[in-house]
Each structure stands twice: as structure tokens, then as C-alpha cells.
Amino acid sequence: HSFTPDQNDWGFTTFAPLKDLTEEHGLCVNDKVVIRVDVNVVPFDEYEEFDSRKETGFVGLKNQGATCYMNSLLQTLYNVNQFRKAVYKLPTSEDEKPSESMELALQSVFHMLQFTKGPVSTKDLTCSFGWDTMDAFQQHDVQELNRILCDRLEEKMKGTRVEGTINKLFEGHFTNYIECIHIDYTSVRREAFQDLQLVVKGCGNIYDSFDEYCQVEVLE
Incomplete structure (x- = not known):
């Protein structure tokens, strides 16, 4: 039996034919x-019969x-339409190779995610990072990579x-307040950010995480 999305009985009917269960012994x-x-x-x-794009509308990336x-x-960034369009508009030359040009490799990955039928390789992209085979087998920090x-x-x-484009899409601002308890002094500083480190443990949703991030901290 071949387990596929189309086999909704998961093949249990072929695990043991009835004739094998009714022998004398x-x-x-x-x-x-x-x-x-x-x-x-x-x-x-x-598996030639499985068409990921037909079944789901998407294809994946090879690990x-x-x-x-x-x-x-990469899949998150690809699905930000304005980001994907901006990557496509980056100028490249015919002399460049995807394995040596990060922007060309990223364009290639996005193009294949959009139009091919099967899973997409990211080897040229990681080569353009300067990674070797060992780097691909080491877990890196996703925030740092982003x-x-x-x-x-x-x-x-x-x-x-x-x-x-990057700032238009991803830049936000927060205001940092420092207020003295015993004297009349308040410092207000506005800062830009492109990512935030939010607490997930113990938080039921993203709003709880933001509430936790904005908690007042008393400095001793």
C-alpha cells in the first residue's frame, strides 16, 4: 500500500487479507x-502521482x-507580496551565478516557488552565503539570519x-520611557526596530506577548 493524500483509509484494508485470518491454525x-x-x-x-501545487496551491523547500x-x-518572506516583487526587481547581470550572487539565488528560489510543481532546492542560496555542507547541518538563529x-x-x-523597501515593509517604532520615582525627571526616546523578541511561554496569544513586552520594569 502507498500512503497518499488520496488514500483516506490509510491502507488498513490491505494489512491482512481475510483469507489469512481464517486459516485453521x-x-x-x-x-x-x-x-x-x-x-x-x-x-x-x-512520487510522480503527487502534485503539491495542484493539491495545496504551494510547493515546499528541500531540507x-x-x-x-x-x-x-524564506516561505514567510516569499508570501509577503511587496517583498517578493522587490526581490524580482533587483538588478542582476548575465555574468552572475546564483551560487555566487545572493540576490540572484533568492530570485531563483522565489521564481521556482511560484511556478514549479515540485520542492525547491536552496543549495545555490546557501552557497551564496558562503556556507559549506557542514553549515547546512548546523542549526542557526532564524532572527539573526533574517x-x-x-x-x-x-x-x-x-x-x-x-x-x-525593507524599511517600508518591516520597520516599526517604539518609545522608551524612563521616569524617576523620587525626583521629577522623565526621559523619552523613540527607537526604530525591524524585529522584536517576544515572550511566548505563558502567553495565550500575540497580544499577551505584547503586554508582557510592555510591562513596567523597576530598576534598583
């Missing part, structure tokens, strides 16, 4: 029951070893028609 022989299961895993990209965090980030990726893209966008 039954299931137990010499007070023993032997159950043997052979499992052969077929990757989706090798190079421990790059699931990067894949999640910061590096956006900073590099922001630099590449300077002087082009998409200059300033």
Missing part, C-alpha cells in the same frame, strides 16, 4: 504471534539537513527603484 502458532512490517519511504519529489528554520523564513538577509538586500537595493 488461526493467528497464534506455538503460542506466538509474529508481526512483520516492511516500510519503504518514498520522498514526495519522487539540506538542518535548514528547516531557513525554509520557514537580519543578515534583510541588511544585505537593503544594501543591494540602494540606488534602485526598490530602495527603502
Whole structure:
């Protein structure tokens, strides 16, 4: 049996044919029951009958070893329409190679996510980062990767028609207040940010996380 999205009975009807269950000796022989299961895993990209785009409207990214965090980030950025369009508009030359040009590699990944039928490789993109095979098997910090990726893209966008896109899409502002308890003094400072580190544990939703982030802190 092949387990696929179309097989909603999960193949249980073919686990044991009825004729094998009705033999004279039954299931137990010499007070023993032997159950043997052979499992052969077929990757989706090798399973010709499965069309991810047809079934879900999307295709995924191949995992190079421990790059699931990067894949999640790339798919998130890809689905920000204005970001994807800005990446497509980045100027590149015919002499550039995706494995050596981050913006060209990112354009290629986004294009394949948009138009191909099967899972997309990110090897050229990680090569453009300067990563080797071992780096792909090491878990990196997704927030740090996002910061590096956006900073590099922001630099590449300077002087082009998409200059300033990163700030327009992702920049926010918060105001930091410092108020003295025993004297009449208040400091107010407005700061820009492109990401926030929010507490998740113990918070029921994103609003609880923001409330936790904005809690008053008393400095001793």
C-alpha cells in the first residue's frame, strides 16, 4: 500500500487479507504471534502521482539537513507580496551565478516557488552565503539570519527603484520611557526596530506577548 493524500483509509484494508485470518491454525502458532512490517519511504519529489501545487496551491523547500528554520523564513518572506516583487526587481547581470550572487539565488528560489510543481532546492542560496555542507547541518538563529538577509538586500537595493523597501515593509517604532520615582525627571526616546523578541511561554496569544513586552520594569 502507498500512503497518499488520496488514500483516506490509510491502507488498513490491505494489512491482512481475510483469507489469512481464517486459516485453521488461526493467528497464534506455538503460542506466538509474529508481526512483520516492511516500510519503504518514498520522498514526495519522487512520487510522480503527487502534485503539491495542484493539491495545496504551494510547493515546499528541500531540507539540506538542518535548514528547516531557513525554509520557514524564506516561505514567510516569499508570501509577503511587496517583498517578493522587490526581490524580482533587483538588478542582476548575465555574468552572475546564483551560487555566487545572493540576490540572484533568492530570485531563483522565489521564481521556482511560484511556478514549479515540485520542492525547491536552496543549495545555490546557501552557497551564496558562503556556507559549506557542514553549515547546512548546523542549526542557526532564524532572527539573526533574517537580519543578515534583510541588511544585505537593503544594501543591494540602494540606488534602485526598490530602495527603502525593507524599511517600508518591516520597520516599526517604539518609545522608551524612563521616569524617576523620587525626583521629577522623565526621559523619552523613540527607537526604530525591524524585529522584536517576544515572550511566548505563558502567553495565550500575540497580544499577551505584547503586554508582557510592555510591562513596567523597576530598576534598583
